Amino acid sequence: MSQEQDASVASGSSSARRPTVLVTGAAGTLARQVIRGLKADHEVVAVDFRYAARLGPRVPSYKVDVTKRGFEDVFRKHDIDGIVHIGRIGEDSSRESRYNANVLGSRRMFDLALNYGVRKVVVLSTFYVYGADAYNPALLDEASPLKASNLTMDLVDSVELENLANIYLWRYPELDMTILRPCHIAGPGVRNTMSLLLSQPMAPFLVGFSPMMQFLHVDDMARAVEMAFRHRGRGIYNVAPQDWLPYQDVLRECGCLGLPVPSLPPNVPATLSRLMRWKAFPSFLVDYFKYPVVIDGALFRKTFGFEPEHSMAAVFEHYRHKKKR
Amino acid sequence: MSTELRKGHAPGDAPPPPLPRKPVEVLERLLVPEDLEAALARLDRPSGSYDYDPWGLSIERSKLFVGLVKRLYDNYFRVTAHGLENVPAKGRALIIANHSGQLPIDATLMAMAMLTSPYAPRAPRAMIERFFPKVPFVGNLLNRVGAVIGDPLNCSRMLENEEAIIVFPEGVRGSGKLYRDRYQLQRFGAGFMHLAMEHRAPIVPVGVVGCEETMPSLADIKPISRLLGLPYFPLTTLVPLPARVSLYFGEPMEFAGEVTSEADVVARVDQVKDAIRGLIARGLSERESIF
Numbered sequence: 001m002s003q004e005q006d007a008s009v010a011s012g013s014s015s016a017r018r019p020t021v022l023v024t025g026a027a028g029t030l031a032r033q034v035i036r037g038l039k040a041d042h043e044v045v046a047v048d049f050r051y052a053a054r055l056g057p058r059v060p061s062y063k064v065d066v067t068k069r070g071f072e073d074v075f076r077k078h079d080i081d082g083i084v085h086i087g088r089i090g091e092d093s094s095r096e097s098r099y100n101a102n103v104l105g106s107r108r109m110f111d112l113a114l115n116y117g118v119r120k121v122v123v124l125s126t127f128y129v130y131g132a133d134a135y136n137p138a139l140l141d142e143a144s145p146l147k148a149s150n151l152t153m154d155l156v157d158s159v160e161l162e163n164l165a166n167i168y169l170w171r172y173p174e175l176d177m178t179i180l181r182p183c184h185i186a187g188p189g190v191r192n193t194m195s196l197l198l199s200q201p202m203a204p205f206l207v208g209f210s211p212m213m214q215f216l217h218v219d220d221m222a223r224a225v226e227m228a229f230r231h232r233g234r235g236i237y238n239v240a241p242q243d244w245l246p247y248q249d250v251l252r253e254c255g256c257l258g259l260p261v262p263s264l265p266p267n268v269p270a271t272l273s274r275l276m277r278w279k280a281f282p283s284f285l286v287d288y289f290k291y292p293v294v295i296d297g298a299l300f301r302k303t304f305g306f307e308p309e310h311s312m313a314a315v316f317e318h319y320r321h322k323k324k325r
Numbered sequence: 326m327s328t329e330l331r332k333g334h335a336p337g338d339a340p341p342p343p344l345p346r347k348p349v350e351v352l353e354r355l356l357v358p359e360d361l362e363a364a365l366a367r368l369d370r371p372s373g374s375y376d377y378d379p380w381g382l383s384i385e386r387s388k389l390f391v392g393l394v395k396r397l398y399d400n401y402f403r404v405t406a407h408g409l410e411n412v413p414a415k416g417r418a419l420i421i422a423n424h425s426g427q428l429p430i431d432a433t434l435m436a437m438a439m440l441t442s443p444y445a446p447r448a449p450r451a452m453i454e455r456f457f458p459k460v461p462f463v464g465n466l467l468n469r470v471g472a473v474i475g476d477p478l479n480c481s482r483m484l485e486n487e488e489a490i491i492v493f494p495e496g497v498r499g500s501g502k503l504y505r506d507r508y509q510l511q512r513f514g515a516g517f518m519h520l521a522m523e524h525r526a527p528i529v530p531v532g533v534v535g536c537e538e539t540m541p542s543l544a545d546i547k548p549i550s551r552l553l554g555l556p557y558f559p560l561t562t563l564v565p566l567p568a569r570v571s572l573y574f575g576e577p578m579e580f581a582g583e584v585t586s587e588a589d590v591v592a593r594v595d596q597v598k599d600a601i602r603g604l605i606a607r608g609l610s611e612r613e614s615i616f
Binding site for chain 1: 374379381460461462463464474476
């Protein structure tokens, strides 16, 4: 790991002991926002498998792969009190490397957390784990079955990461573990598939289908992560606004031109997505543009007193404005 | 950002006179009478910032459908609704009816009767068959006008939201039955009774008379229904026939207290069935002509 350390970064130790938090996926927009919030009263150690993010002189930042042995050096070097696990390998990588990083890598991190006396862990999961099933009731709560792995092999790693986190959650009560399942996160700087899609002038939709969707501004999600980290609250929580809009209306609000994709026979959209290599409309997520996965964020709102500050309209405005430039 | 801003005028301004521009708006203007529009506006349902609720219902976007159904309700099926005063003015309720007529015309007409009730207009929800979400356009349209798949979780949530919910416990057994079995109640599922007891929701029994004659089915062509993945494929008329439809809303039934076994639940279901049977018998005896 040491040779991969960003040379520009200063050492993380300081004389007055402030709690130290390790943030993974630090190069991403959400993690940067979270770090900005936590920096005020925490020592932040940032890691990312892509590159060592530049986060200012006081934030040691490493390019490190959580599956590699060198990752433990971060724990040896810094006295870590808490972890915010945002970094996950996305759709670009193979199924196997995603599984290695997101499941096996996370397990390694949880073990290190236990060995090095970490007290608080926040894990960023996703609402995708519920699966886009035709029979989904609306307002899925946290106890709803996770059907994603049953519907597509490509989301097995997301579901297994949760299972794993769950095992640590009940087996080690001393570890205050909070798992967050947010709806679509969008807004300035976000580079997930949905954000890529809404940034395009033209976006595919399935003819005859327009499922209800929920969007959370990245600033609000960063606040939610921060709240989950700062306050006790072991468990699993959906994070979503009490607001909903069908996908085709979302496209209109974001100034996207809809590109109709035939929805019958049922395997056409996924095949088309594969043939066209649509990065922002990956074949394994196609069903999320067909059937709604509406989640209920009530438990998180109540437990942590969370209320989004940005409306969905503000999220869509960002994408509309971006196209005008 | 407020709705006003999205539509392009400042928040302080008086709203500009609505000018129908899109074909949908023109049709709305033609099909939705003012009193119906006013009734819809008064509903004031809980929704998100875009007028949609989590199940996809939008009153604003249902107007055209409602206007169209109102025409059919008045002029094609010439519906008479009895006992609308029995529908609770507000609060949770399960509206339980006999199912018939191949298509969910019965639910649509019951909803219209409740929406235009002289006592207390309500926009009910309806629990629909599980194959609907997979059908392009239809699934979305049904969601938009307030129907959702008949999942007990949906029903629970909606009862907690103090909604009135139309349920056909016969399901496809009722709607898909042949003409020779008309007005004979098929097996009732007991799910609605469990929900009524759990959420202390009154049950309003409804007898629907006339829908059996809208699409009389002589046979169920099973190879086609299997091929299309449909629950049934009736040998019937191409379009629904203009049968007169009468709706009889019965007095609310309360089922409080514990049950000791599933047999107790079934006995309670039978009480509802008996009430519906009584309402159907009344409707059939009062009917003067089918068409």
